[in-house]
Amino acid sequence: MQIPLQSPRESAAAPSRRDEKIIYGTHFTVFCFWTFVLLCRPQDIFPAIAPLRPALLTGIFTMLLVLLRSGGSPAVPLFGEKQMRLYAALLLVMIMGIPFSLYAGRSFEVIFTAYINVVLFVFIFFKVVDRVEKLSAVLLVGCLGNGLYSLYSVVSGEIVSGRLYFADMFDPNDLAFFALSFLPFNLLFITRGNSMPVRMACALSFGAGTLLVLMSSSRGGLLAFGMAAFLLLFTKTRVVRPSMKVMFVILCLAFVAFAPLNLERYTTFFEIKEDYNVWDETGRLNIWKIGLNEMLRDPLTGVGVENFSMAVGLDRQKRNLESQPWQAAHNMVVQIGTETGVIGMGLFLLMSLNVVRIFRKTKRRACPEKLTRIGEMGMVGFTGLFVSGMFLSQAYSVYWAFYVAVSAVMSRLAADAQRTTDAATREIGRKAR
Numbered sequence: 001m002q003i004p005l006q007s008p009r010e011s012a013a014a015p016s017r018r019d020e021k022i023i024y025g026t027h028f029t030v031f032c033f034w035t036f037v038l039l040c041r042p043q044d045i046f047p048a049i050a051p052l053r054p055a056l057l058t059g060i061f062t063m064l065l066v067l068l069r070s071g072g073s074p075a076v077p078l079f080g081e082k083q084m085r086l087y088a089a090l091l092l093v094m095i096m097g098i099p100f101s102l103y104a105g106r107s108f109e110v111i112f113t114a115y116i117n118v119v120l121f122v123f124i125f126f127k128v129v130d131r132v133e134k135l136s137a138v139l140l141v142g143c144l145g146n147g148l149y150s151l152y153s154v155v156s157g158e159i160v161s162g163r164l165y166f167a168d169m170f171d172p173n174d175l176a177f178f179a180l181s182f183l184p185f186n187l188l189f190i191t192r193g194n195s196m197p198v199r200m201a202c203a204l205s206f207g208a209g210t211l212l213v214l215m216s217s218s219r220g221g222l223l224a225f226g227m228a229a230f231l232l233l234f235t236k237t238r239v240v241r242p243s244m245k246v247m248f249v250i251l252c253l254a255f256v257a258f259a260p261l262n263l264e265r266y267t268t269f270f271e272i273k274e275d276y277n278v279w280d281e282t283g284r285l286n287i288w289k290i291g292l293n294e295m296l297r298d299p300l301t302g303v304g305v306e307n308f309s310m311a312v313g314l315d316r317q318k319r320n321l322e323s324q325p326w327q328a329a330h331n332m333v334v335q336i337g338t339e340t341g342v343i344g345m346g347l348f349l350l351m352s353l354n355v356v357r358i359f360r361k362t363k364r365r366a367c368p369e370k371l372t373r374i375g376e377m378g379m380v381g382f383t384g385l386f387v388s389g390m391f392l393s394q395a396y397s398v399y400w401a402f403y404v405a406v407s408a409v410m411s412r413l414a415a416d417a418q419r420t421t422d423a424a425t426r427e428i429g430r431k432a433r
Helices: 008-013 025-040 047-052 054-070 082-096 104-128 132-156 172-189 196-215 219-234 242-258 263-274 284-297 308-318 332-361 369-389 398-432
Strands: 158-160 163-165
Touching (some): 025 054, 025 104, 025 132, 082 332, 104 398, 132 196, 132 369, 163 196, 172 196, 172 369, 172 398, 219 242, 284 332, 308 332, 332 369, 332 398, 369 398
Antiparallel strands (some): 158 163
8 A cells, every 4th residue: 555655845844733833932022123223223213212222232131031041942052053163263363363453452342342242143143043934033123124224214314415325324335235235035025925014014125225225326336236136137036026027127217217316426337447446546446455465464363353444544654645544445355354364354255155155055955945035035135235345344244244144044944954854754765665
């Protein structure tokens, strides 16, 4: 008699009755609130709450809850995933470089009073987000918060010289970087299977983010947006249907036709030889050259975290150009290489490549459908973020670190799904015999 068998994929994807109801818990709810505050910056929209230090307070509260909970639950090995080990190694390189920094006090202050918040977020993210449903919930929180910020920027921002400015945290280039970080994830939640309020909110978030990128008049942002748009339109995914592609093109054309965009600035792409960034002392090509020379001069330790602009100033002082300003890197790879040396840059690039590798790996048949869809949109989002970051000083950005954390969690979840599938396959083989 033939035994009706369930396929390994179906067996891996089918939850037990006990698993059908996901218990998120207070600690996860507080973590989501911390994510909203840290990534979406409501204090820029509502300045009255800024003196309360909401990111610091919610971070401390989240950490306490996670520590209290860890005593009574199965531990998730913090360094069980390669991404987490690499991230810890990068942090160690940054710390070890403090004594050799051009301004050691500045490096110490930035690492242990500012960047430590990003580090704790990455580690707690990895510990708390242990199911694909939780990962999806965090992404939804990020999309809604990012959309709120984008919408508020578009409506309340100020146009100066054809560029959109809002609050003090981000300049127009940073606004484009910020919007791109979550833009594709909105598409996960506008499809059927989500509630109508969520679908409408994420559709609005996607539109506001797209408009924010265009109104920023950021040339690097537009290039990154173009790369992300190319992936959305010309790669086959389970998320983006043909009708969504058509609507996306119509949306972009409508914004170009009717929104107050500085199209003249974008035409300078065709006048690259005349751009000051190519030939001027203060242009980005020269800044990058100075940074790379400094990295080769101190390949092991670099000039120290947050010391790039000082290195540029000292270099110009040696060349009797004291009147020229100290400048930021405007390239996150050059920034991390100059400030942490060759090892730091290597770790940064390796983690970035791993993000792409992990997102692509989730297309394997053993992964749950929802995880595969997250990987597809994550690939688009990280491409936009990384390309945009090649023109910004965002090496220590919480948004880049967010993708490292997401990829680490997805790698763990994919491995768990693979083990479940392998076990189901062995069980099917045993029953067949």
